[in-house]
Amino acid sequence: MSEYRDSAPNSSNTSRTPGSRPFTPNTGDEGQPSPALSVRSSHSVQSLHSDVPAINMGMANMGVGGTSTTSLVDEPFVRSAAGYPRATVEKAAVGKLKLEAFYKDLMGQCIERNQRRKDLEQRLIEESGSSDERKQRQLQNLGAKEGGFMRLRRTKLSVTDFQTVKVIGRGAFGEVRLVQKRDTGKIFAMKILRKTEMIKKDQLAHVRAERDVLAESDSMWVVQLYFSFQDSRNLYLIMEFLPGGDLMTMLIKYDIFPEDVTRFYMAECVLALEDVHRLGFIHRDIKPDNILIDKD
Known part of the structure; x- marks a missing residue:
């Protein structure tokens, strides 16, 4: 899916093993957002500025809703804030994460720009036939x-x-659409979350936790978040589109997997969850519907 990534000038995108995919927001049966695990069909078993993440083994076919990820990283912070209203503690934690993500991204961009210039200067030094003017x-x-x-x-x-191609999933808080960016023609999955529903069902904390995962992660197992924005009614997450569907669809189609296929997907699930745990999050809704698969 690297062809959908907006890359910097003269920079090389990190290649991913073709096959499995990241971590994406989905909607569980109870209307709570569930992250989707991503599976790659390779030799081994998809910050912010948006508002929702998830584990993805596939992606956009999942429903839309709250998150099933719980942040472990901020637990000490929450405990130390005893006596403050829960909403205040959550806002402070979210603000902290946003600042950290913003400056981490800023410094990363600066380092990458400097490295690209150094690389070009080195290549020019090695080119004996080029004039100083060139x-x-x-x-x-x-x-x-x-x-x-x-x-x-x-x-x-x-x-x-963005131009809507079709709706590919629905959930308690909104829907997921297959969209095309008008100026570039690139294909994405757009997750639309209704603010009123999230507030009514007290799912803001879950949505923020999901959002935090997408914002902080640069993992091959977590669905890539490209853009995020909002209007007066909805929150929009523009993410990598994984056309392989989900594991539930495969189970319905094939009924029973051979043992080697089962081992393959279970091994990928373990690797994906391990990666998410390293980020300090727990996936609370592991099920075939939330395991997404890419085109390979």
């Missing part, structure tokens, strides 16, 4: 591309920037 022009071109890329990152998106 070398300077290449450095200026890189600077112009970097500036354009930074402006693109600051561009504010809205739902009108």
